[in-house]
Amino acid sequence: MVLVYIDHQDNQIKKSTLEAISYGAAVAAQLGTEVHGLLLGTVTEDISTLGQYNLKNIYQISDASLSNFDAQVFVKTIAAAATKVGATTLVFSHNQTGKALSAGVSALLKAGLVTGAIALPNTSAGFVVKKSVFSGKAFANVSITTAVKIIAISPNSYKVVGGAATTATTTPLEITVTPGQVKITALNKTSGEISLTEADIVVSGGRGLKGPENWGILLDLAKELGAATACSRPVGDAHWRPHHEHVGQTGVQVAPNLYIAIGISGAIQHLAGVNRSKTIVVINKDPEAPFFKAADYGIVGDAFEVVPKLTEAIKKMKASA
Amino acid sequence: MKILVCISKTPDTTAKIAFTDGAKKFDEAGVQWIINPYDEWYALVRAIELKEKDPSVIIHLLTVGLADAEPIIRKALALGGDEAIRVNADSSDSYYVAAQIAAVANTEKYDLIFTGKETIDYNGASVGGMLAAILDTPYLSLVTSYSIEGNTSTITREIEGGEEVLTVNSTVVVSCQKGVAEQRIPNMRGIMAARTKPLKVLEPSTADTLTSIESFELPAPKAGVKLVSADNVEELVKLLHEEAKAI
Ligand SMILES: Cc1cc2nc3c(=O)[nH]c(=O)nc-3n(C[C@H](O)[C@H](O)[C@H](O)COP(=O)(O)OP(=O)(O)OC[C@H]3O[C@@H](n4cnc5c(N)ncnc54)[C@H](O)[C@@H]3O)c2cc1C
Ligand SMILES: Nc1ncnc2c1ncn2[C@@H]1O[C@H](COP(=O)(O)O)[C@@H](O)[C@H]1O
Numbered sequence: 001m002v003l004v005y006i007d008h009q010d011n012q013i014k015k016s017t018l019e020a021i022s023y024g025a026a027v028a029a030q031l032g033t034e035v036h037g038l039l040l041g042t043v044t045e046d047i048s049t050l051g052q053y054n055l056k057n058i059y060q061i062s063d064a065s066l067s068n069f070d071a072q073v074f075v076k077t078i079a080a081a082a083t084k085v086g087a088t089t090l091v092f093s094h095n096q097t098g099k100a101l102s103a104g105v106s107a108l109l110k111a112g113l114v115t116g117a118i119a120l121p122n123t124s125a126g127f128v129v130k131k132s133v134f135s136g137k138a139f140a141n142v143s144i145t146t147a148v149k150i151i152a153i154s155p156n157s158y159k160v161v162g163g164a165a166t167t168a169t170t171t172p173l174e175i176t177v178t179p180g181q182v183k184i185t186a187l188n189k190t191s192g193e194i195s196l197t198e199a200d201i202v203v204s205g206g207r208g209l210k211g212p213e214n215w216g217i218l219l220d221l222a223k224e225l226g227a228a229t230a231c232s233r234p235v236g237d238a239h240w241r242p243h244h245e246h247v248g249q250t251g252v253q254v255a256p257n258l259y260i261a262i263g264i265s266g267a268i269q270h271l272a273g274v275n276r277s278k279t280i281v282v283i284n285k286d287p288e289a290p291f292f293k294a295a296d297y298g299i300v301g302d303a304f305e306v307v308p309k310l311t312e313a314i315k316k317m318k319a320s321a
Numbered sequence: 322m323k324i325l326v327c328i329s330k331t332p333d334t335t336a337k338i339a340f341t342d343g344a345k346k347f348d349e350a351g352v353q354w355i356i357n358p359y360d361e362w363y364a365l366v367r368a369i370e371l372k373e374k375d376p377s378v379i380i381h382l383l384t385v386g387l388a389d390a391e392p393i394i395r396k397a398l399a400l401g402g403d404e405a406i407r408v409n410a411d412s413s414d415s416y417y418v419a420a421q422i423a424a425v426a427n428t429e430k431y432d433l434i435f436t437g438k439e440t441i442d443y444n445g446a447s448v449g450g451m452l453a454a455i456l457d458t459p460y461l462s463l464v465t466s467y468s469i470e471g472n473t474s475t476i477t478r479e480i481e482g483g484e485e486v487l488t489v490n491s492t493v494v495v496s497c498q499k500g501v502a503e504q505r506i507p508n509m510r511g512i513m514a515a516r517t518k519p520l521k522v523l524e525p526s527t528a529d530t531l532t533s534i535e536s537f538e539l540p541a542p543k544a545g546v547k548l549v550s551a552d553n554v555e556e557l558v559k560l561l562h563e564e565a566k567a568i
Contacts, residue, residue, distance in 0.1 A: 009481055071461070096463055100460065103451045113447060142535065181489050186486040187485055190482060190483050244499075258568065279567045282546070295546040
């Protein structure tokens with residue numbers, strides 16, 4: 001059985017989880033087995049609707065000590081649940097929650113793990129999963145050599161496949177949960193912002209924008225596109241933008257549908273974090289900027305003139321659509 | 322307080338990524354090796370800061386790697402830390418590496434273990450979580466700030482769409498990323514001092530490997546950029562809408 005970890009936050013099932021469910025369903029179909037979900041804690045959302053992603057059933061552990069996230073507690077609970085229901089393949093999203101959990105479950109179950117997977121496993125001979133390595137500069141085909149297997153699928157790498165006319169059942173699962181040692185004292189939401197790793201479109205700015213006071217044009221474009229915002233490392237280092245927006249080899253790695261780079265030169269360390277983006281647009285006043293070599297579309301020009309015009313043109317297109 | 326900082330070796334960020342042996346091996350020809358940036362800039366520097374505040378702090382640096390990892394752990398010692406340990410083993414499977422670190426931690430009894438968020442070559446983001454699970458300690462991933470007062474660690478970690486602040490009173494494994502500290506440059510005094518600091522080499526304990534790399538691939542090259550005139554942004558919007566179907 002394929003078991004997908006159902007991540008939730010503020011009573012909501014995130015897009016990255018829907019991708020993981022769709023991926024898990026495809027893995028199950030490939031292996032000729034069933035796909036189930038595993039939900040720790042409770043959500044107000046009607047989870048039976050997850051059936052539309054071909055999820056058959058959701059095992060739910062609603063112990064009170066699972067209402068606050070503690071990786072140590074969650075890892076033990078998931079490992080125990082996986083063993084109890086007889087899961088042979090576990091699927092996580094390689095999002096923030098997945099990064100806290102999948103490795104621990106792998107160690108407890110001694111189940112081989114591939115994180116940052118970007119495609120379905122190849123099961124023609126063994127069980128080989130393709131993952132992104134060297135921060136997106138290459139891929140590795142990794143063979144899992146244990147009986148139980150764990151895959152953490154990269155956000156934005158597998159399409160959500162919905163629309164099945166079925167509902168998922170819920171089965172309560174009894175697992176003894178040992179309370180943890182971590183006390184959460186505050187939650188700081190970057191409210192209203194679109195999560196960078198989940199975003200379909202990312203608008204990113206570099207040193208070419210000259211200073212934080214000039215970010216308005218970029219924010220306007222991002223708003224018009226419903227995009228998340230990002231920046232190059234020097235911009236984060238100079239505190240022009242918050243450090244969680246820094247993308248690249250030593251920052252966040254993103255793979256959106258569309259990445260728009262404004263006033264970024266395209267250093268190899270920057271490209272490493274963004275070159276899995278489907279379409280890359282570069283706006284730079286220097287025709288020799290290395291980023292153009294990695295781009296699909298480019299405009300050689302001054303960002304301060306081009307970006308506001310672009311925002312206007314998108315507005316117009318939307319109005320006429 | 323006794324702190325362990327886990328140090329891994331990665332190719333320099335500008336290294337050419339190529340493969341040999343029928344795409345089975347990373348081509349190391351001409352590659353410069355560095356300390357994994359997350360381990361150096363954030364984990365190690367934060368540990369050094371804690372020692373600067375409280376000189377009774379002891380810092381151990383640990384790498385799992387063959388003899389070619391030695392210059393890297395020496396370089397880390399030049400930044401700071403009291404002694405280094407190299408477990409003499411291949412480091413290609415995350416679980417195997419975590420099991421080696423756990424074996425050392427079980428004898429040395431650390432109060433705090435720092436790892437980097439991930440290595441920039443294999444991007445596993447796994448060793449810290451595996452280590453915590455083996456040791457049965459709390460695991461704090463994607464940490465952006467760490468401080469300690471008495472026995473209580475206060476930690477900020479990244480969650481989807483924000484941050485979470487928490488406290489914990491036990492030994493913890495913390496995976497460090499940007500925010501935890503600021504990158505430092507090693508100075509001459511540190512480099513000289515590192516020469517006399519102990520570097521212990523341990524033989525590996527028995528542990529399983531759970532995965533193996535079959536082969537590598539390079540991404541398909543881009544077709545080439547389509548340039549649009551700065552006076553005709555409408556053309557770009559049209560291309561993005563109709564050709565790329567991106568907006
Ligand atoms: C170990 C290591 C790790 C690193 N990791 C990262 C990482 O993760 N992410 C990252 O981003 N960097 C990283 N870097 C830094 C990287 O090497 C570059 O220095 C950095 O990406 C450059 O940022 P930038 O493009 O914003 O600035 P610059 O290189 O200064 O480029 C600015 C660009 O703006 C253009 N420009 C100027 N004015 C205008 C205008 N009016 N309109 C349009 N364009 C304009 C210029 O032509 C230029 O191309 C790393 C470096 C090292 C050594
Ligand atoms: N061979 C190794 N020796 C010591 N520590 C390691 C090794 N590999 C990984 N680590 C630590 O674990 C972190 C995460 O690595 P990874 O799971 O490989 O992405 C790194 O930032 C290091 O702190």
